[in-house]
Amino acid sequence: MELELRDGNFYDQDGRVVLLKGVNLGGSSKLPFGKDKISFVNRPFPLSEAHEHFGRLQRWGLTCIRFIITWEAIEHAGPGVYDREYLHYLREIFLIAKIYHLRIIIDPHQDVWSRWTGGDGAPLWTLTEIGLNPTNFAMTKSALCIDTYGGRPEDFPKMIWPTNYFKFACATMFTLFWTGNRVAPGIKIRGLPVQDFLQSHYINAIMEVAKISQDLDHIIGFGTMNEPSTGYVGVQDLSSHFLPTELKLGYAPTPFQGMCLADGIDQDIEIWSTGIMQYIFNKPDCVERIECQGKRAWQDDIKCIWQRCGVYEIDPETHQPKLLQPHLFAPIDFGTDCYIPFAKLFTDRLRSIIPKAILFVEMPPLEFMSSTFPKIDIPRSVNGTHWYDPITLFLRDWKPYFTVDVHTKRPIFGRKNVRNAHIRALKAIRDTSGRCMGDAPTLIGECGIPFNLKNNNSYKTGNFEAQVEAMDNTIASLEANLLSYTLWCYTSDNTNKWGDLWNLEDLSLFSRDQEHMQKGIDAGGRAKEGYVRPSANAIAGTPTLSSFNLEKTTYSLRFKATTRGVSEIFVPKSVHYQDGYHVEVSDGSVHTEHFDGYDLLYYTHDPREEVHALLITKNSSLTTTERRRTCCSWIRWFSIDQCSDV
Structure with a gap:
């Protein structure tokens, strides 16, 4: 495989x-x-x-x-x-x-x-x-x-x-x-x-x-x-939000505020919703004081890694955090x-x-x-x-x-x-x-x-x-x-x-x-x-179209051949095609293997042709005349000359 x-x-x-x-x-x-x-x-x-x-x-x-x-x-x-x-x-x-x-x-x-x-x-x-x-x-x-x-x-x-x-x-x-x-x-x-x-x-x-x-x-x-x-x-400034497209919903601390909170230092944090304040005015709904109550995200005997690395320090006089390297990661x-x-x-x-x-x-x-x-x-x-x-x-x-x-x-x-x-x-x-x-x-x-x-x-x-x-x-x-x-x-x-x-x-x-x-x-x-829809599992060439139209229950495949191999197409019989289906090809032949709930179509194209097409329609969706007309007009649209009923 x-x-x-x-x-x-x-x-x-x-x-x-x-x-x-x-x-x-x-x-x-x-x-x-x-x-x-x-x-x-x-x-x-x-x-x-x-x-x-x-x-x-x-x-x-x-x-x-x-x-x-x-x-x-x-x-x-x-x-x-x-x-x-x-x-x-x-x-x-x-x-x-x-x-x-x-x-x-x-x-x-x-x-x-x-x-x-x-x-x-x-x-x-x-x-x-x-x-x-x-x-x-x-x-x-x-x-x-x-x-x-x-x-x-x-x-x-x-x-x-x-x-x-x-x-x-x-x-x-x-x-x-x-x-x-x-x-x-x-x-x-x-x-x-x-x-x-x-x-x-x-x-x-x-x-x-x-x-x-x-x-x-x-x-x-x-x-x-x-x-x-x-x-x-890549954060440009640790005192600002991570990036312009940051997902803001609920509490949205800046990177530096997050470091401070993790170190047990209370902060005023923006709160955002998905309403007009964000999408029209690009502003938070409100600001709330977060009190850590002496709790830290670090273990008791561990100093914050970012403080140890000099990103910030605690001012010895004010006892407030001071950002030293706001652009370290930029x-x-x-x-x-x-x-x-x-x-x-x-x-x-x-x-x-x-x-x-x-x-x-x-x-x-x-x-x-x-x-x-x-x-x-x-x-x-x-x-x-x-x-x-x-x-x-x-x-x-x-x-x-x-x-x-x-x-x-x-x-x-x-x-x-x-x-x-x-x-x-x-x-x-x-x-x-x-x-x-x-x-x-x-x-x-x-x-x-x-x-x-x-x-x-x-x-x-x-x-x-x-x-x-x-x-x-x-x-x-x-x-x-x-x-x-x-x-x-x-x-x-x-x-x-x-x-x-x-x-x-x-x-x-x-x-x-x-x-x-x-x-x-x-x-x-x-x-x-x-x-659960028809699809091409393997194509004997370069595909230019492989799509299913849910409304019309039709599947279309078009490709330019690059090998003499056989193309394989999955067809779900238990979904969409419970009443059967019809296959049209531009050239060559198709044979079918039946399995529990689905079929596999094997399309052998005519190697004399350069471009090949296949169309699957639901049995009950079109009359035989309508199906033939639809298939042939579809194939002519792709500039393919032949239409074979399989």
Whole structure:
């Protein structure tokens, strides 16, 4: 199942272009089972359920899994202590996935560093080893966590967790991880410079997964790190906010204020909402005095690292903090100075174990980066940037006539303009691959929609039309750019109340709570009409069109032949085509293999022709005459002369 990379595409061993269509597995893999004894065994699901879930993904036409692991899952017990039971479980789950012809990308996942800083990823000991005290993070506003924010977990504000990118604990840990040797040269942990300590343990832990999968050819590659944070890197002035596009929601201390609060020093902090004060006037709603009550985010006998490094001092006369180096981090370019050296180190270790492993490059969310995307010359690399419609994600509401440009914060109105804006945004990501990564392929590592739109209304009514439309918008925009993608996400233990079991996110394609609304082996799939759709798995040439029209229930493929291979197209019989379908081709022949819930079409084109086309229509949607007229006019539009009825 090995893939070659060239000309911005994935190629299989037969020289066919492969469009990867997959899903992230799974949303709850960020969290362990239990609190007293941490274990990630059975994340994403028990081995006894694996055939059920992998079989469902195969029937839905998904060919690729971005498999979620975390550093904590591997090395939670302490530095250099690996969870062998979990690693054994991973290998067993990988082997079952191969039965269903699923390619796997290993995703070392993290969000805002760790569970103790509002997200997931790193083990607890990474915080305590540098002297932090997570029990005081809430009091000092060093992190915002669902368990300690002060309210009921079910009332945790929606999509507030990313504000931790701009809070002290996450920013400090990532700064030390990326550039500790430069900005904190005297800080050592267990005899190692702090940057070397953190990076070496992270890489060593992920390499344990490489070792147990090195003989599995369907493990096609590894990501470097999910959505890394820049920390303080690139911040122009520590007394101002991190950057103009910073996500401000709730308490929004400046970097220096965050350092002061973490040191137990009371501060006046801005509070922001998502109302007109932010988006029209660019001002906070109010300012509140935060009193730390003698609590510090550092352990009692530990002096703040940034004070030790001379970033600030406590004035001996006034006893007030004084910022000494406001521009310390400004000259550092995250891409060239931090990410590329790390990615090369990671790649060298990975390819010493799996020589042909693909590297999936992930920069921080582009709207949270102050520097530009760097030039990356690592061979066999893929741009794995993520993309979501911000309005749908943050407001949990599908508004086909309105969105916001995340870079300019300008509103966009009108259904057609919104769709075009999404297509342009994805094209910009693809163009970045060509400009900065030597025309590397692009795989959108995360994209998708929340299913709990409009305050969970669909769970009461059973009507998922808005979710279908929102998902179709996302995938149609991907198809318009001929992009590979892995949707976020599939969570086997999703519930309507708690979503994907992490920060109240609810983006899973599947939920047990929806099983009672449907019948059949795929009951529990939500808004399937949006993402279970015809698609080309492998194309014997360079595609110029591969798209599904949900309204007309038609699939169109067009390509310029580059090999005599056979093109493979997935057709879902259980969704869209329950009454059958009709296939037209410009030339050559088609034969069909039937499976449980889906068909695979094999299109052998006529090698005498340069350009080839295929059209799938729903049996009940057109009469034979209408279908013939539609197909022939469609083919003439592409300047193809032949029309064959198959």
